[in-house]
Amino acid sequence: MRVVVQEEPFDFGREAQDFATGHNNMGAIVTFTGVVRDADKGGMDRMVIEHYPGMTQKALEKIAEEAVSRWDLGDVLVIHRHGELRQGDMIMMVATASRHRVNAFEAAEYLMDYLKSRAPFWKKEYTADGAEWVAAKDEDEDALSRW
């Protein structure tokens, strides 16, 4: 299990390659990457992600540990960035390794659902009109109830 919180970009290809090799008897590797898109109203210049330094690493590790306890996983990777990002930049990635794909897919979805509303990150979007905090969506909270 590896959990990384960092400001600098990560190399998705290299991370996925490293994660996908070196495991014993893992038949399925699933990766998900979140990419910065435009603000809903358009015209976004940049996004700044604030986080809670003392808590973020622990919160992510707890979510990853919970995934490991629920599914038959060989390994989990979570990388999440903070700081200033622009459209097209990769914000975060998760990867799961399992003997079978159902576990790998489900665990990756679980990680994503919990990262969205239980990890202490807050996005702020900057457009020509000014800056706005991204509001949490009800469906993100509702998504947790299926687990």
Added chain:
Amino acid sequence: MDVLYFAWVRERIGIPKEKVETNATTVMQLVEELKTREARYEVAFSDLSALRVAVDQELTDFDAPLEGVREVAFFPPMTGG
């Protein structure tokens, strides 16, 4: 104890962190105490349904006890991922 604010809560209160001497025994009592200080606290804490709280860096509820606690953080619902 240290009280931390993030995102728009930090902006409304105007500081990221402060030391608070308090006899409050729960998070809710601490909130009520802060609200009496100045208008900016009253505004920031006006709708608790829009806020989340962490005690010693663990998410919890507003009725959480404060005995022995070193750090309380207030912030809006998280938007990671």
